[in-house]
Amino acid sequence: MSYNNVSKERLIEILIQKDDMLEELRLENKKLSYLANIDGMTGVLNKKSGLGFLEREFKLSQSNNKNLVVCFIDVDGLKTINDNFGHGEGDKLLTCIAKILKEGIRKTDFVIRMGGDEFLIVFPETTMQEVNKVWERILKLVEKINGNYEKYNLSISYGFYEYIKKMEEKLSTSEIIKNADIEMYKMKREKRRI
Missing domain, CATH: 1.20.5 (Single alpha-helices involved in coiled-coils or other helix-helix interfaces)
Incomplete structure (x- = not known):
C-alpha cells in the first residue's frame, strides 16, 4: 500500500x-x-504467584531487618460440608472465607490460596503484636457470618509464625510456611480434644 x-x-x-x-x-x-x-474461585492470589510475592517480601524483610509474619489457615470440616450439602456449598464456603480474609487484612498484607481448603496470609514488615489486631478483625468477621447463617458454622484453624532475622538468619520461606503449618495443626488437634 x-x-x-x-x-x-x-x-x-x-x-x-x-x-x-x-x-x-x-x-x-x-x-x-x-x-x-489469581485463584479463579476465591479471587485471592494463586499458590504460584503468591509464593513469588512471599519470596520477594521475605528478601525485603531480610535486607531491611524487619519482621515478617505468616498465618497458615485450614478451613475446618470442608469435606463434611461437601458430603452433606454438596460441592457447590463447599465452594461458597471457600469463597466466603477468602472474602473474610481479604476484608480483614491491611493493604500491605496478602492472601494466598495454597490449595483445597488451605490459605496463607502474609503480613510483611510487621510484628505479631500488630498482626493480633488484624486477626481480631478477621475473627469478628467470622463470628458475624456465623451469627447470620443457619446451616453450619464457619470454622478455621490457624497458626502463625513470625520471622525475626536476628534470631533466624538462615530460614527459608518454605520453612516459615512449615512452621506456621505446624502451629495450625496444634490448634486443630486441640479442637478435636474438645
Missing part, C-alpha cells in the same frame, strides 16, 4: 485504529496477567 495515494484523513483514521488496537491489546495483556496470578 502506497501512502502517496492515501488521503490525510484516511491516514489519520488508520493511525487512530492502530492506537485503539494497541490499547485493546494492552488491556487484554493486563487482564491475562491478572488472571494468571
Whole structure:
C-alpha cells in the first residue's frame, strides 16, 4: 500500500485504529496477567504467584531487618460440608472465607490460596503484636457470618509464625510456611480434644 495515494484523513483514521488496537491489546495483556496470578474461585492470589510475592517480601524483610509474619489457615470440616450439602456449598464456603480474609487484612498484607481448603496470609514488615489486631478483625468477621447463617458454622484453624532475622538468619520461606503449618495443626488437634 502506497501512502502517496492515501488521503490525510484516511491516514489519520488508520493511525487512530492502530492506537485503539494497541490499547485493546494492552488491556487484554493486563487482564491475562491478572488472571494468571489469581485463584479463579476465591479471587485471592494463586499458590504460584503468591509464593513469588512471599519470596520477594521475605528478601525485603531480610535486607531491611524487619519482621515478617505468616498465618497458615485450614478451613475446618470442608469435606463434611461437601458430603452433606454438596460441592457447590463447599465452594461458597471457600469463597466466603477468602472474602473474610481479604476484608480483614491491611493493604500491605496478602492472601494466598495454597490449595483445597488451605490459605496463607502474609503480613510483611510487621510484628505479631500488630498482626493480633488484624486477626481480631478477621475473627469478628467470622463470628458475624456465623451469627447470620443457619446451616453450619464457619470454622478455621490457624497458626502463625513470625520471622525475626536476628534470631533466624538462615530460614527459608518454605520453612516459615512449615512452621506456621505446624502451629495450625496444634490448634486443630486441640479442637478435636474438645
